Amino acid sequence: MSEATPILEARSLVKILGGNRVLENVSLDIGRGRVKVLIGPSGAGKSTLLQCLNFLIPPDSGHILLEGREVEKTSKRELCAFRQQVGMIFQDFNLFDHLSALENVRVALMKVKGMSKLEATERAVAELKRVGLADKATLYPANLSGGQKQRVAIARALAMDPKVMLLDEPTSALDPELIGEVLTVIRDLAQAGMTMILATHQISFSASLADEFIFMERGRIVEQGSPADLLARGAQSRTQAFCSKISELTGESGQSGQSGESGQSGESGQSGESGKAGAERRL
Amino acid sequence: MDFSVAFNAARESLPYMLGGVGWTAGLIIGAMLLGLTLGVPLAVTQVYGPRPLRRMVAVYVWLFRGIPILVQLYIFYFGLLAWLSSLPGLTGIGLDSPFTAAVASLGLTSSAYQSQIFRGAIQSLPAGQLKAARALGMTDAQAIRSIILPQALRLAIPAWSNEYSILLKDSALAFTIGVVEIMARMRSIASTTHEPVSMSFVAGIIFFALTWIGVKGLTLLENKVRIAGYTRQGAV
Amino acid sequence: MSMPYLEFLRGELGPGLLDGLWVSLVVIAPSALLGGLIGLTAGVLRVYGPRPVRWLTECYVSLFRGTPLVVQVFFWYFALPYIRVGGHGIVLDPIPAAILSFALCSGAYQSEYIRGGLNSIKRGQIRAALALGMTTRQAVTSVVLPQAFRRALPGCGNEIIYLIKYSSLASIITVNELTGTATTIAKNSWRNIEVFCTLGVFYLLLVTVATGLLRLLENSLSVPGFERPQS
Ligand SMILES: Nc1ncnc2c1ncn2[C@@H]1O[C@H](COP(=O)(O)OP(=O)(O)O)[C@@H](O)[C@H]1O
Ligand SMILES: [Mg+2]
Numbered sequence: 199m200s201e202a203t204p205i206l207e208a209r210s211l212v213k214i215l216g217g218n219r220v221l222e223n224v225s226l227d228i229g230r231g232r233v234k235v236l237i238g239p240s241g242a243g244k245s246t247l248l249q250c251l252n253f254l255i256p257p258d259s260g261h262i263l264l265e266g267r268e269v270e271k272t273s274k275r276e277l278c279a280f281r282q283q284v285g286m287i288f289q290d291f292n293l294f295d296h297l298s299a300l301e302n303v304r305v306a307l308m309k310v311k312g313m314s315k316l317e318a319t320e321r322a323v324a325e326l327k328r329v330g331l332a333d334k335a336t337l338y339p340a341n342l343s344g345g346q347k348q349r350v351a352i353a354r355a356l357a358m359d360p361k362v363m364l365l366d367e368p369t370s371a372l373d374p375e376l377i378g379e380v381l382t383v384i385r386d387l388a389q390a391g392m393t394m395i396l397a398t399h400q401i402s403f404s405a406s407l408a409d410e411f412i413f414m415e416r417g418r419i420v421e422q423g424s425p426a427d428l429l430a431r432g433a434q435s436r437t438q439a440f441c442s443k444i445s446e447l448t449g450e451s452g453q454s455g456q457s458g459e460s461g462q463s464g465e466s467g468q469s470g471e472s473g474k475a476g477a478e479r480r481l
Numbered sequence: 482m483d484f485s486v487a488f489n490a491a492r493e494s495l496p497y498m499l500g501g502v503g504w505t506a507g508l509i510i511g512a513m514l515l516g517l518t519l520g521v522p523l524a525v526t527q528v529y530g531p532r533p534l535r536r537m538v539a540v541y542v543w544l545f546r547g548i549p550i551l552v553q554l555y556i557f558y559f560g561l562l563a564w565l566s567s568l569p570g571l572t573g574i575g576l577d578s579p580f581t582a583a584v585a586s587l588g589l590t591s592s593a594y595q596s597q598i599f600r601g602a603i604q605s606l607p608a609g610q611l612k613a614a615r616a617l618g619m620t621d622a623q624a625i626r627s628i629i630l631p632q633a634l635r636l637a638i639p640a641w642s643n644e645y646s647i648l649l650k651d652s653a654l655a656f657t658i659g660v661v662e663i664m665a666r667m668r669s670i671a672s673t674t675h676e677p678v679s680m681s682f683v684a685g686i687i688f689f690a691l692t693w694i695g696v697k698g699l700t701l702l703e704n705k706v707r708i709a710g711y712t713r714q715g716a717v
Numbered sequence: 718m719s720m721p722y723l724e725f726l727r728g729e730l731g732p733g734l735l736d737g738l739w740v741s742l743v744v745i746a747p748s749a750l751l752g753g754l755i756g757l758t759a760g761v762l763r764v765y766g767p768r769p770v771r772w773l774t775e776c777y778v779s780l781f782r783g784t785p786l787v788v789q790v791f792f793w794y795f796a797l798p799y800i801r802v803g804g805h806g807i808v809l810d811p812i813p814a815a816i817l818s819f820a821l822c823s824g825a826y827q828s829e830y831i832r833g834g835l836n837s838i839k840r841g842q843i844r845a846a847l848a849l850g851m852t853t854r855q856a857v858t859s860v861v862l863p864q865a866f867r868r869a870l871p872g873c874g875n876e877i878i879y880l881i882k883y884s885s886l887a888s889i890i891t892v893n894e895l896t897g898t899a900t901t902i903a904k905n906s907w908r909n910i911e912v913f914c915t916l917g918v919f920y921l922l923l924v925t926v927a928t929g930l931l932r933l934l935e936n937s938l939s940v941p942g943f944e945r946p947q948s
Contacts, residue, residue, distance in 0.1 A: 254612050274620065282618030292613035296632045296708050306617035309627055338708050351613075358617060547921040549882035551896060552913060559903065560910035646783075653785035657889065664787060677796035685784040685792075692783050 203266045204229050205393050206284070206362045211250050211260035213243075213417075220246045221257065222417040228362065228395060233388050235404040235425075236397040237437065238414035244397040245289070247414070248364045251395070252284045253277055264361070282310060285355030285363040289370050291347040293339040293354075299326060299346075300335040303354045311358070325353035329383050345376030349383055362393040369400060401441045405429060413437040487679040494670045498683055501663035505691065508583055508652040508662060513645065515588025520595030521634075525625055527596065528603050538596065545593035550651045553590060558582035558658040583655035591648055598640040602633035635706055642699035646692045653688070663687055722911055730902055730912060734919055737898030741923075744815050744894055745884050749877050751820035756827020756873070763828060764835045765857065774828070781825035786883055790818040794890040815887035823880050830872030834865035867938055874931035878924055885920070895919055 204227035213221035220243050228234050236244045249255040251262060253271055262269045269280045293302050303322035307313045313321070326332050329349040339347055348368055355363060368384065369377040381403055388394060388407050398404050405411075405425040413421040413428070413436055421428060421437050428437040527538040545553075558579060566576035575581055606629060614624035656665035663684055671680040720728075762774045781789065794814040798806035809817065838861050846856035888897035899916040903909050 249612075252616060254615055278618045278620055280618075281616055284616075286613075286616035288609060288613065288616075290607075290609060292607070292609035294610060294613070294628050294632075296628075296635065305627060306614075306619060309623050310618045340708070354617070543925075544921070547882075547924040548917040549885040549896070549920055551885040551888070552899075552917050552920060555896075555900070555903075556910070556913040556917060560913050564910060650785040653787045654886075656787075664785065664791075667788070668791070671791075671795065675799070677791070678799050681788055681792040681796050684788050685780075688785055688788065689780075689783045 202229075204263075205265055206251065206395075207263040207266075208247075208251060209261040209263070211247065211257045211262075213246055213250055213255065213257050215246070220417050221250060224260075224414075224417070224419055226395075226412060226419065226422075228393055231391045231393055232409045233394045233396065233407050234410045234412055235408040236395065236412050236414060237399070237401070237404075237440065238420075239440065242414040243417040244414055245366050246417075248286070248366045248395065248397060251364055252281050252286055254286070278310070282306075282358050283361045285358060285360030287348070287351055287355060287363065287365040287368045289367040291339075291344070291351045291371070293342075293347050293350055295339050298336050298338050299331060299342065299350045302339070302350055303357050306354070307357055321357055322353070325357045326350070328356065329353045330379070343376060344372045345379045348372065348380045352380075352383055352387075356387075362395070363387070365394060365396040365398070367397050367399065369398070399444060401429075401444055411437055413440065487676055490674050490676040491679040491683050494674065494676075494680060494683060497670060498663055498666050498680075498687060501661060501666040502687065502691070504580070504655075504660055504662035505649070505652050507580070508587060508655055508660065509645065509648050509695075511584035512587035512591050512648050512652070515584060516591030516595045516644070516648075519589070519592035521599055521630065523592060523596035524599035524603060524633075525630075527600050529621065529625065542593045542596060545590045550586060550590055551654050551657065553586035554583060554654060554658050557586045579655065579659040582658055583652070583660050587648060587651055587655075590651075591644060594644055594647075595641070598637050598644065599633055601640075602636040603629055605636060606632055635703075635708070638699060638703040638706075642696050642703075645695045645699060649688065649691055649695065725906070725908065725911065726915065729906065730915055733898050733902050734895060734916065737893060737895040738919060738923075740812075740892065740898075741881075741884055741887075741894040744812060744819070744887050744892065745881055748816050748819035748823060748884070749880055751816065752823030752827055752876075752880065753873065755820060755824025756876075757831055759824060759828035760831025760835065760869075761857075761862075763832045778825045778828055781822050782829075786818065786822050787886055787889065789822055790815065790886055790890060793818045811887070811890045811892045814890055815884070815892050819880060819884065819887075822883075823876060826876050826879070827873055830869040830876065831865065833872070834867075834869030835861065837868050838864050867940065870931075870935050870938065874928075874935065877931065878927055881923055881927055882920060 207227035209225050211221050211224045212219065224243075224247055226234070236247065238244055246255060250257045250260075253262070253269070256271060262271075264280055264283065270276045293299075294305065297305060300319065300322050303325055304315075304318045307318035307321055308315060311318075323332065323335065326335055329352055331346060331349055331353065334342060334346060334350075339350075342350065352368075365384070369380050372380065377400070381400065384394075384396070385403075385407060396404060396408075408425050410422055411425045411428050412419055415436070421435055423435075427433065428435045429441060430438075523538050523541065526534050527542075530538070548556075558577075562577050562582050562585065565571055566574070610628055610632070611621075611624055614628045615621070619628070652662060653664040655662055656668065659665070667680050667684040671677040674680070759774045759778060762770050763778070766774065793809060794811065797814075798808045800806060842860055842864065843853075843856050846860040847853070851859070884894065885896040887894050888900060891897065893901070895916060899912050903912040906912065
């Protein structure tokens with residue numbers, strides 16, 4: 199495979215839900231080891247886009263290519279094989295409630311990859327250690343904190359050796375003081391060279407990580423470019439306007455630049471901005 | 482009514498009546514298992530199956546929930562099974578026994594009710610569970626088997642214990658086709674001793690005790706398979 | 718051999734079952750009405766009654782829910798005459814015996830739904846009514862009961878469907894309702910499958926029509942926030 203071939207590519211995705219065009223001709227691609235960040239107001243279609251990328255929501259039209267090969271969505275077997283290579287992290291974790299942390303990480307290794315129990319357990323323990331949860335292996339989801347749940351979910355996805363990870367607002371459902379632990383894991387992943395597409399409202403965190411910001415609104419990609427360009431003082435970009443709105447709400451200082459309009463609350467909701475650890479301010 | 486006579490009659494009849502418990506237990510266990518093995522796939526079909534199959538399950542449920550159990554006992558015993566066992570190759574394997582007919586009608590009815598219990602339990606699970614399983618590359622069959630059903634079956638246990646007590650009471654109707662369970666024995670002994678009052682009390686107490694034992698047993702099972710901290714109320 | 722099914726249905730089975738259907742309705746309607754009244758009373762007593770009354774109604778309910786209906790039918794029809802009060806046994810004809818058993822059993826089940834409905838009404842509702850100067854009785858009858866009744870309706874309706882099906886047990890004590898008639902016809906004609914399957918169709922129609930009517934009733938009483946729970 200040539201250096202230039204993107205790992206994952208989406209061409210002209212269209213999705214219509216309940217009569218409205220939730221995705222309007224969206225195309226994007228991502229190369230190995232890159233991190234792209236989806237931002238945009240709530241309802242912009244970020245979740246829909248991410249779930250279309252691994253066919254959890256089948257797009258109405260468009261193509262998806264993994265390492266240059268189009269995914270044949272009508273073949274169930276190919277679809278399952280494809281999904282194994284694309285890890286997905288959900289906003290609300292979706293840990294399997296009847297399985298312990300260890301079993302959550304192990305179940306797909308055994309059922310999907312056909313590993314032996316011993317092998318799968320070893321791998322699961324290693325992944326839990328990687329996200330700092332080796333000592334919580336026997337706990338059930340109901341007894342884990344939100345941050346711990348999300349880290350188990352990340353371990354569960356990593357155990358499948360995905361080529362690319364899709365993360366849908368992984369910290370939005372977390373209490374502010376728990377956001378840091380998850381962001382740390384994501385940063386480590388990025389530094390280890392994991393390819394990621396991340397939807398988030400954590401602007402400054404993702405700006406330090408992302409190769410590219412993709413700003414979505416009403417089902418379209420409105421702007422894309424390097425965070426530095428888009429957030430530069432006086433860039434006059436939609437991205438910058440949106441981010442400064444969030445920043446105002448969360449009290450973050452930094453790349454926000456002079457804020458254009460104010461007052462209206464951004465749809466950013468729950469996210470307290472934070473860099474490495476902990477929360478700075480609660481909404 | 483002379484109480485000491487009644488009491489003695491009741492005491493003397495007890496061993497004979499308790500002899501029916503074996504039959505009653507056999508009926509319930511057979512019917513519950515039949516209901517479970519059919520009810521789970523029916524429920525899965527009704528939730529995840531293609532539309533024509535979903536329709537068919539709905540019709541099945543409508544049929545078995547709409548026809549009284551007594552009528553089903555007659556249909557199976559005097560009709561269907563008698564006819565089936567007259568077919569070549571099917572004679573002499575006990576198809577026409579009252580016990581088979583009773584288990585079949587109780588079990589099929591129960592499968593209709595159980596399918597609705599499991600359907601409710603499956604539908605009460607958050608959609609994210611299936612999504613997460615698919616995202617890991619599981620096929621739908623794998624996801625249903627190892628993610629959905631283990632949770633749904635746990636949620637269904639309280640409703641299952643209700644189903645048990647309904648089956649227990651329905652099983653008393655099997656006397657009409659000649660299964661010598663508790664009710665059948667009660668009737669025959671009441672007519673020979675002329676003590677129907679004490680006999681119906683004895684039978685009532687036995688059924689009462691069986692209800693209690695079964696419900697207690699299922700509560701124990703529920704606690705045994707309970708997942709730490711997992712309390713989703715009002716699921717079914 | 719024997720005459721074709723349609724002819725049998727038109728000549729013998731149909732008219733017979735229609736007669737039986739009439740008797741079934743004669744058993745079901747009063748049982749349902751009486752059962753509803755008993756259920757309502759028992760349900761209210763279980764929630765608002767004084768302690769001993771509450772305890773007694775609890776006993777009634779668990780006794781009648783914990784034993785098979787067929788045992789209860791047997792008791793009221795065959796055993797009751799043996800209970801001599803002042804030298805007289807109480808002998809009930811088959812139809813009254815059936816109605817009594819069905820009503821008492823159904824009432825026990827109905828009271829469960831009424832109780833559940835009552836308990837689902839928040840304390841604040843009563844307090845608000847009292848704050849307006851209503852007496853407790855007024856608060857219960859004009860605020861709590863109308864709400865509780867709507868909550869209880871789907872369950873109570875279901876119970877009536879059960880009653881329709883279990884009315885077939887009347888045939889055991891020689892009532893010639895649907896099932897009793899069918900049994901007689903089956904014995905005389907030796908056409909078991911046809912007779913009992915047709916009987917099944919009669920019950921299916923009866924149950925389906927009743928379900929539809931109950932749904933209509935529910936819809937006509939429905940108030941936003943009191944919709945039927947998704948079943
Ligand atoms: N099942 C659905 N039916 C109709 N509209 C939907 C459905 N799911 C999502 N939408 C709409 O699609 C749009 C995009 O939603 P989503 O992808 O969740 O946005 P985001 O993740 O950016 O907040 C929203 O306007 C939402 O209302
Ligand atoms: Mg979203």
